[in-house]
Structure formats: C-alpha cells, structure tokens
Amino acid sequence: xxxxxxxxxxxxxxxxxxxxxxxxxxxxxxxxxxxxxxxxxxxxxxxxxxxxxxxxxxxxxxxxxxxxxxxxxxxxxxxxxxxxxxxxxxxxxxxxxxxxxxxxxxxxxxxxxxxxxxxxxxxxxxxxxxxxxxxxxxxxxxxxxxxxxxxxxxxxxxxxxxxxxxxxxxxxxxxxxxxxxxxxxxxxxxxxxxxxxxxxxxxxxxxxxxxxxxxxxxxxxxxxxxxxxxxxxxxxxxxxxxxxxxxxxxxxxxxxxxxxxxxxxxxxxxxxxxxxxxxxxxxxxxxxxxxxxxxxxxx
Numbered sequence: 558x559x560x561x562x563x564x565x566x567x568x569x570x571x572x573x574x575x576x577x578x579x580x581x582x583x584x585x586x587x588x589x590x591x592x593x594x595x596x597x598x599x600x601x602x603x604x605x606x607x608x609x610x611x612x613x614x615x616x617x618x619x620x621x622x623x624x625x626x627x628x629x630x631x632x633x634x635x636x637x638x639x640x641x642x643x644x645x646x647x648x649x650x651x652x653x654x655x656x657x658x659x660x661x662x663x664x665x666x667x668x669x670x671x672x673x674x675x676x677x678x679x680x681x682x683x684x685x686x687x688x689x690x691x692x693x694x695x696x697x698x699x700x701x702x703x704x705x706x707x708x709x710x711x712x713x714x715x716x717x718x719x720x721x722x723x724x725x726x727x728x729x730x731x732x733x734x735x736x737x738x739x740x741x742x743x744x745x746x747x748x749x750x751x752x753x754x755x756x757x758x759x760x761x762x763x764x765x766x767x768x769x770x771x772x773x774x775x776x777x778x779x780x781x782x783x784x785x786x787x788x789x790x791x792x793x794x795x796x797x798x799x800x801x802x803x804x805x806x807x808x809x810x811x812x813x814x815x816x817x818x819x820x821x822x823x824x825x826x827x828x829x830x831x832x833x834x835x836x837x838x839x840x841x842x843x844x845x846x847x848x849x850x851x852x853x854x855x856x
Contacts, residue, residue, distance in 0.1 A: 558664030559710050564634040565596055566741070566788050573783040575766065575790040578598065582608050582625070584632035586796050588831065591633040597664070599791045600629045602640035603677050607797055615674025619645040623657045630662030632742050638665035638713060643673045648697035655701035658710060665711035665799030667743065670696050670718065670730065684720050688726075692733045699738035714739035717748050724755065731760045741765060741789065746773050750785075753777075765789040770798065 569576045575649050578597050581587040582604025590598045599760050603613040605625045611617065627637045644651035647842040651668065660667050669675060669692035672684045675804060685691065695714040702709035714734035724747070731742040743765040747753045753774070766787040782790050807817040816822070829835070 558630075558636045559660060560707070561709055562597065562638070562664040563740075565636065569783070570763070572781075573781055575782050577779060578638065578789055578791045579796055580604055580791060581629050581633075582797065585802075585832065587629045587632040587635070587637070588833065589796070591635055592831070594804075595739045596633065597636045597638070598629070598633070598763055599667075599793070600626055600637055600639040601793045602642055602795070603793060604797045605640075613677040615642065615676060619650075619654055619657065623654075623661050626658055626661040626663055636664030637662070638667060638711070639663040639667050641666045642675050643671055644668050644694055644698065650691055651694055651697040652690055652701040652704075655698050655710065655712075656705065658707055659708050663710045663801070665713055665741070666698065667713040668694055669745075670694065683717055685716070685721055688733060690786065692714065692737050693854035695734045695737045695739050703738075703771045711740040713737070713741040713743055713834045715743040715745055717745045719744060719748070719752075724752055727760045729755055731756070731764075735760065735762055743767070748773050750775050750777065753782075754785050755789075763788035765791055769794055770793050775828045793841055 565576050569798040574725045575752055577595060578592075578596060578599040579595060580601035580603075581590055581598045586604070587598060588602050602617075602622070605622060606617055609617065609621070621730060622639075622641065626637070629639075630637050638707050639661070641654050641658060642671050643653050646654075655666055672686055676683050682797045686694075695712065698712045698714075702712050714731070714737070716727050716730040716734070718730050731744055734742050739762075741758055744756045744760075745767060747756060753766065764787050765783050766777070766789070768790055770776065779790055803821055808815045810821070823831070
C-alpha cells in the first residue's frame with residue numbers, strides 16, 4: 558500500500574493535480590469510495606468517532622481506531638491514510654501505533670501535535686504540545702516506519718499550531734517535521750488562500766489541504782490547490798454529512814407515515830451491489846459443488 562501511495566503522490570506532483578481523498582470511516586464508506594473510482598481514501602478520526610456515536614474529542618483509543626482501520630483497509634484495495642491522533646502515548650507507544658496500523662493495512666498514518674485528548678482541528682478548545690515534543694512524536698513515527706521496511710506506512714505530520722500560535726509557528730513546525738523525516742506535512746486550518754499559498758511556498762515535499770465544508774479554510778478547486786503546491790486534497794466530512802442529512806430526511810418521512818422519496822431510498826438491487834452481494838455471488842458460483850446425490854450411482 559505504501560508504494561502505491563508514493564507513486565500516486567509522485568504523479569500528483571508531476572501533473573500539479575492533487576490526489577483526491579474522500580474520507581472513509583467504515584467498510585461501507587470505503588466501498589463507496591472505491592466504487593466511485595477514486596485512487597485512495599483517508600480514514601477520518603472524526604468519522605470513526607461519529608459512527609460510534611461520539612464527537613471527535615479523543616474518546617476513542619488505539620484499539621478502537623486500529624480496529625476501524627482494519628475494517629476500512631479490508632473493504633478496499635485502495636491505499637488508505639489513517640488518522641492516528643496523537644499516537645496514543647509516548648514515543649514508544651507511537652512506534653507501537655505505527656506497527657499496529659501497518660498490520661491493519663494502512664498505506665500512511667497521520668500523527669499530530671495536539672495535547673491529548675485531541676479534538677477536531679476546526680473546533681474550539683484545542684491546544685498543542687511544544688515544538689520539541691511535536692518533533693519527537695514525528696521522529697518516533699518515522700523510526701517505526703523505517704524499521705518496518707517496505708511495509709512501513711508513509712508518515713504525515715500534522716500541526717494545529719495555526720489556531721493557537723499563528724501561521725509562522727505552524728510553518729516552522731512543518732519544516733521541523735520534514736527535517737525529522739516526515740513524508741507529508743499537513744498544516745491544519747489555514748484561514749485564507751494567501752496562508753495556504755505561504756505554507757506551500759515555505760515547506761518542501763508533499764502537502765495536504767483539508768477541504769472541510771463550512772470550516773475555516775477556503776474550499777478551492779483541485780486545479781488551484783495543485784498550482785499552489787498541494788499533493789493531496791482530503792474531504793473529511795463530505796460523505797458523513799451527506800449520510801446524516803439522508804438519515805434525517807428518511808427518518809422524517811417515516812415519522813410522518815410516508816415512504817422515503819426515490820431520491821433518498823435506493824432500489825434494493827442497488828443496495829445489494831453497494832454492500833457486495835454481486836462479488837459474493839460470483840465467488841459462490843466459482844466454488845459451488847454439485848450436491849445432488851443418487852444412490853444408484855453407488856451400485
């Protein structure tokens with residue numbers, strides 16, 4: 558998975574068009590992204606928390622997140638970058654985290670510099686560790702990557718310092734992350750196109766833009782992001798917010814004694830296709846055994 562992701566990032570840089578990564582949070586969303594023809598996906602911590610009925614405030618731990626990664630990666634052959642929050646402990650824990658997500662099938666992991674328990678980067682109340690601690694986290698993740706050899710996932714290093722310490726500190730952290738060995742950097746929540754451009758001009762290597770609808774960062778088209786220097790554009794809540802809206806419409810119709818509209822309810826055959834029945838039936842036919850038995854055949 559990591560080698561595929563590296564090739565996709567190289568292609569994105571050559572074409573100046575970012576790799577588009579819708580965010581998955583369970584097997585169904587991973588299948589939907591695959592069926593839609595995307596080249597990869599990002600496993601969103603916000604989304605995983607949400608489908609567990611929780612806010613993205615650090616309430617899920619390592620075991621729950623790596624379990625979710627196993628489900629998401631197992632539902633698709635696409636390379637998946639997985640959110641590992643703050644790494645779930647000290648440097649030794651972080652190395653274990655990287656190994657765990659590699660075993661789950663992750664092509665990349667994203668580690669951040671928030672104080673634990675962390676929270677969504679576009680919500681209030683977040684704080685960050687000092688720069689030295691942030692770099693230590695990234696170095697531990699990169700060491701684990703290198704120790705895993707070809708199986709090692711790419712390391713994306715994220716900073717949330719823009720909101721609490723300003724753009725200059727956030728850029729300086731990204732530069733330090735590159736020096737520590739990060740494959741990709743992610744400056745969370747720049748507040749204008751000018752800030753996004755300044756980040757890209759200052760920091761070498763692959764960079765990710767977070768296209769969160771109604772967040773603090775402008776939503777820009779892929780061509781403009783690529784021209785700035787972004788190699789990845791992630792869409793963290795697009796599928797989740799669409800799903801919640803569809804839930805609300807369908808539940809509202811049921812509550813009123815009505816059938817959900819054709820826009821909100823798929824044909825049953827389409828539902829079966831979305832969850833994998835056609836592939837199952839094909840495998841079932843391939844391995845079918847003729848179970849008919851005639852006692853006369855024994856004579």
